[in-house]
Amino acid sequence: xxxxxxxxxxxxxxxxxxxxxxxxxxxxxxxxxxxxxxxxxxxxxxxxxxxxxxxxxxxxxxxxxxxxxxxxxxxxxxxxxxxxxxxxxxxxxxxxxxxxxxxxxxxxxxxxxxxxxxxxxxxxxxxxxxxxxxxxxxxxxxxxxxxxxxxxxxxxxxxxxxxxxxxxxxxxxxxxxxxxxxxxxxxxxxxxxxxxxxxxxxxxxxxxxxxxxxxxxxxxxxxxxxxxxxxxxxxxxxxxxxxxxxxxxxxxxxxxxxxxxxxxxxxxxxxxxxxxxxxxxxxxxxxxxxxxxxxxxxxxxxxxxxxxxxxxxxxxxxxxxxxxxxxx
Numbered sequence: 001x002x003x004x005x006x007x008x009x010x011x012x013x014x015x016x017x018x019x020x021x022x023x024x025x026x027x028x029x030x031x032x033x034x035x036x037x038x039x040x041x042x043x044x045x046x047x048x049x050x051x052x053x054x055x056x057x058x059x060x061x062x063x064x065x066x067x068x069x070x071x072x073x074x075x076x077x078x079x080x081x082x083x084x085x086x087x088x089x090x091x092x093x094x095x096x097x098x099x100x101x102x103x104x105x106x107x108x109x110x111x112x113x114x115x116x117x118x119x120x121x122x123x124x125x126x127x128x129x130x131x132x133x134x135x136x137x138x139x140x141x142x143x144x145x146x147x148x149x150x151x152x153x154x155x156x157x158x159x160x161x162x163x164x165x166x167x168x169x170x171x172x173x174x175x176x177x178x179x180x181x182x183x184x185x186x187x188x189x190x191x192x193x194x195x196x197x198x199x200x201x202x203x204x205x206x207x208x209x210x211x212x213x214x215x216x217x218x219x220x221x222x223x224x225x226x227x228x229x230x231x232x233x234x235x236x237x238x239x240x241x242x243x244x245x246x247x248x249x250x251x252x253x254x255x256x257x258x259x260x261x262x263x264x265x266x267x268x269x270x271x272x273x274x275x276x277x278x279x280x281x282x283x284x285x286x287x288x289x290x291x292x293x294x295x296x297x298x299x300x301x302x303x304x305x306x307x308x309x310x311x312x313x314x315x316x317x318x319x320x321x322x323x324x325x326x327x328x
Contacts, residue, residue, distance in 0.1 A: 023137045026102030028152065028249060034140045037100045039262075039323040045096035047266060047314040048165070048193045050276045052089035057305050058112055062086065065303055067295035068111050068129050071173055072252060073149050076243045082114035085124060088233065091302070093167055093191065094319070095157070101141060105134040105155035107169055107189060109302075116238065116259070118327060125238035125261070132171050132189075136251040146262050146324045147239035147255040152247075154183040164194040165313075172247070174284060176292035180247040186284040188291070189301055192277040193311050223271035223314060225264075236263050238327075260324040268314035276311030278302070 022037040023030060052058050064084055066074070073079040089112040096104050108131040113124045132153035133139055142148040153171040160166070168190045170183035196218045229235050238261040245252025278300040285291035300307050 022101035022141055026104070026135055026137050028136050030137075034137065034250070036144065037141045039145055039321055041100055041321045043096050043100075043319040043321075044098040045094050045317055045319065047268070047312075047317045047319070048093045048191070048276070049312045049314070050091050050278075050309045052091065052110075052112065052302070052305075054086065055304060056309070057091075057302050058086040058089060059303060064111055064129075065296050065298070066290075068109065070130055070149050070151050071293040071295075072151070072178075072243060072245050079149070079240055079243055080129075081240050082116045082127070084112065084114055086112040088112060089126075093169075094317075096319075099138070101135075101137040104138050105157075105167075106138075107132045107153070107155075107167075110237070114238070116240075118259075123238075125234060125236050127239060128237055132169055136249040139249075139251040140253055143242050143251075143253050143255045145255070146237075146321065147242050147260040149239075149242050152180065152249065152251065153188070156187075162194065164192055166190070166192040174291050174293050174295060178246050180245065180249070180252065184284050184291070186282065186286075187280075188284050188295065190278075190280060190283065191301075193274050193313055194277065195272055195274045195313070218272055218274075220270040220272045220315070222267075222269045223312070224267040226267070236261050256326070259327040261327065262321055262324045265320035266314065266317055268317040270315040272313050272315075274311050274313055275308050277308055278305055279307050 022035060023032050025032055054060065062084060069080050090110045092108055094106045096106065108128045110126050110128050112126070114127050115122050115124050128148060131148055131150045133150050134153065134155050136152055139150040139152055142150050151171060151173040153169050156168045156170070158166040168187040171188050172180040172183050174184045174188050175182065225235060238259060240259055241257055242255050244254045280286070280297070280299060280301050283297060285295065285297035290296050
């Protein structure tokens with residue numbers, strides 16, 4: 001009996017070590033050194049998404065707002081290079097429960113497609129132009145692995161009895177302090193996802209029994225982002241080089257001088273439809289029209305978006321990032 005018990009303990013410890021390969025104390029206050037955590041990565045979490053469509057987040061004039069790119073990257077033309085063509089995009093907020101660098105939160109903007117040159121030809125691909133994450137370890141290693149322009153932010157989550165989930169995001173790079181040592185005083189982004197239950201649609205106070213009977217009206221179904229790829233939309237993310245920063249944490253590092261690409265994966269057996277409330281009242285820059293680094297204040301966060309948009313909630317999602325293709 002001792003041998004199986006011992007082996008079980010060894011397996012459990014090995015699994016724990018694998019799940020936290022990049023750090024054991026994965027916090028901004030940790031003194032652990034940065035170490036490379038190479039791809040492929042498999043992560044698990046809950047994903048909230050809303051899509052950008054022509055005239056509804058995809059600008060018809062082809063002009064992106066300043067906030068599409070991080071303040072640091074905006075100082076380097078090679079980091080924002082490429083002709084923006086739009087077409088379709090997405091804003092996602094992810095609450096990761098498992099990753100090689102521990103649990104963390106992430107918000108990223110893929111504003112659409114960009115044209116760039118590869119092998120003497122002009123090609124068109126999606127790009128994650130701005131990303132905020134909740135700790136320094138994922139910032140450091142993601143910039144090195146995939147040229148992802150990640151910067152640290154504080155994420156404040158709130159859950160409500162009606163099933164809605166809210167988050168406020170306070171970036172460290174929007175205060176005007178190049179050391180990125182502390183979060184903004186006001187949220188740069190906020191959203192509330194509400195499931196499509198009759199109670200939420202009509203503003204009624206229904207008892208628990210009624211809610212249980214109504215959940216069948218909004219079933220949780222399987223969804224895989226490969227379905228989008230099957231429609232002829234190439235999901236490959238192509239990222240230009242990211243610059244070195246002057247941040248307190250030493251997390252804003254280069255990923256090399258070349259472009260990198262990766263095909264991300266997301267799949268969930270429990271996906272539901274809801275509304276995403278993008279009201280930014282009380283947000284950073286509301287009174288002045290922009291914040292300290294020139295990010296425009298938009299009432300609904302992004303130009304062309306209404307207050308409410310269709311949202312997806314993917315629970316128990318498995319996400320994957322493979323090894324980047326390095327463009328020579």
